[in-house]
Amino acid sequence: MIPFLHTMGIENDLAAHRPYLLRFARLQLRNDTWAEDAVSETLLAALAKPQSFGNRSQLRTWLVGILKHKVIDLLRQRKREVALETDEGDGGEELDALMFKADGHFQSAPAEWGDPQQELSTRQFFQVLEACTEQLPAAMGRVFLMREWLELSSDEICKELALTPTNLYVQLHRARLRLRECLELNWFGNRPAAK
Amino acid sequence: MTMLRRTCKEATALMVAREDRALPWVERLALRLHLAACQACPRMERQLLTLRKAFANWRHYSDQDSA
Numbered sequence: 077m078i079p080f081l082h083t084m085g086i087e088n089d090l091a092a093h094r095p096y097l098l099r100f101a102r103l104q105l106r107n108d109t110w111a112e113d114a115v116s117e118t119l120l121a122a123l124a125k126p127q128s129f130g131n132r133s134q135l136r137t138w139l140v141g142i143l144k145h146k147v148i149d150l151l152r153q154r155k156r157e158v159a160l161e162t163d164e165g166d167g168g169e170e171l172d173a174l175m176f177k178a179d180g181h182f183q184s185a186p187a188e189w190g191d192p193q194q195e196l197s198t199r200q201f202f203q204v205l206e207a208c209t210e211q212l213p214a215a216m217g218r219v220f221l222m223r224e225w226l227e228l229s230s231d232e233i234c235k236e237l238a239l240t241p242t243n244l245y246v247q248l249h250r251a252r253l254r255l256r257e258c259l260e261l262n263w264f265g266n267r268p269a270a271k
Numbered sequence: 272m273t274m275l276r277r278t279c280k281e282a283t284a285l286m287v288a289r290e291d292r293a294l295p296w297v298e299r300l301a302l303r304l305h306l307a308a309c310q311a312c313p314r315m316e317r318q319l320l321t322l323r324k325a326f327a328n329w330r331h332y333s334d335q336d337s338a
Binding site for chain 2: 100136137140141172175176179180181182185186187188189191192193196197201202205206223224225227230241244245248249252253255256259260264
């Protein structure tokens with residue numbers, strides 16, 4: 077069968093976006109097989125109805141929207157593995173001891189980061205942000221990105237993964253403090269003086 | 272007033288928690304009192320606000336064609 081030219085076009089376009097989609101799927105799912113599945117299903121869904129996006133310049137936006145739905149489906153199907161996997165020694169106590177004295181005061185006062193709007197939108201910053209997120213233990217990273225990338229509410233995450241609110245809040249709390257620490261070390265505390 | 276007294280560690284925990292859930296009014300009040308009296312915690316509050324903006328930017332970036 078000779079494919080129509082416009083069909084070939086979209087296949088090439090989709091292939092070009094695949095690595096990008098895979099990067100976010102991996103970051104969210106922390107499992108290469110699941111990530112491959114989610115991205116494949118996204119591309120299949122896109123191929124099944126290419127007419128549902130009109131403007132090719134917005135292809136990626138459209139694909140990311142589909143991917144997010146596929147990823148949520150997958151997390152839902154795999155919730156046992158996603159939720160029951162407890163992170164061995166996730167370092168919550170160590171981080172607390174690093175930040176605070178026994179009496180609840182800071183070990184050292186938090187630094188002034190300023191309000192660096194410009195640099196918060198640079199590719200270099202996003203790379204550091206993603207690297208820090210990747211360093212979170214898998215289960216913690218998943219629930220954190222369900223909040224921050226999939227934009228689910230805490231209630232929705234508890235429901236999807238059958239987690240107790242307490243369990244979820246502990247994970248999110250640790251994730252946020254770790255990310256703060258990681259960005260302090262690898263970006264804010266370590267950059268050339270702000271202009 | 273001791274029921275409203277919070278350490279920096281507790282105040283930080285509240286500031287982190289409010290990214291993901293609504294705080295009860297007593298905790299909101301206790302946090303405001305602490306922030307008004309503490310030198311260090313307002314900085315932590317600004318850092319957490321910066322983190323919030325950073326993730327909003329990143330989310331936007333992940334959704335855009337231009338990236």
